[in-house]
Amino acid sequence: MGVEDDLLARLAAADERIARHRATVEGIVASVRSENVDDEHDPEGATLAWERQQAAALLADAEADRRATLAALERVGAGTYGVCEVCGRTIPAERLAARPSTTRCVEHAR
Ligand SMILES: [Zn+2]
Known part of the structure; x- marks a missing residue:
């Protein structure tokens, strides 16, 4: 497998992680909204807020990985990889x- 295939596989994995973490974040946001949980005063709201933060951090990681991988693919194309x-x-x-x-x-x- 060449480096380009490796990077494309990595890009696909990053896309999959982004979709999964985004769904988690949106699911938590939706459940907070539907239960009308008070983030600051309800203990369950605090847990959900923490879980949302974790998922958002993982999402940001996956997005950074995706950007870096895309940049690497560009370098492969430019011959500077x-x-x-x-x-x-x-x-x-x-x-x-x-x-x-x-x-x-x-x-x-x-
Ligand atoms: Zn150096």
Whole structure:
């Protein structure tokens, strides 16, 4: 499997996660609305608010992953994939395998 296939599989997985977490967030919002739960004063409302926050954080993660993966696919198209954006050296294959959307070598990783 080439790097492009890997990235496309990753993109599909990110899409699936985004759909799942978005459904969770919307489900919680809908249940809060239908039960007319008071977020601040009802203990159940606080739990739901916390669950919504967790789902929203996972959703943001998945969306960031999707953006990074799309950017990586663009770099594959441009022929700059796997090249460190700081020093221009080739990023080691094992690092790319662990973090396929990385744009920096180990030395210049943030
Ligand atoms: Zn570098």
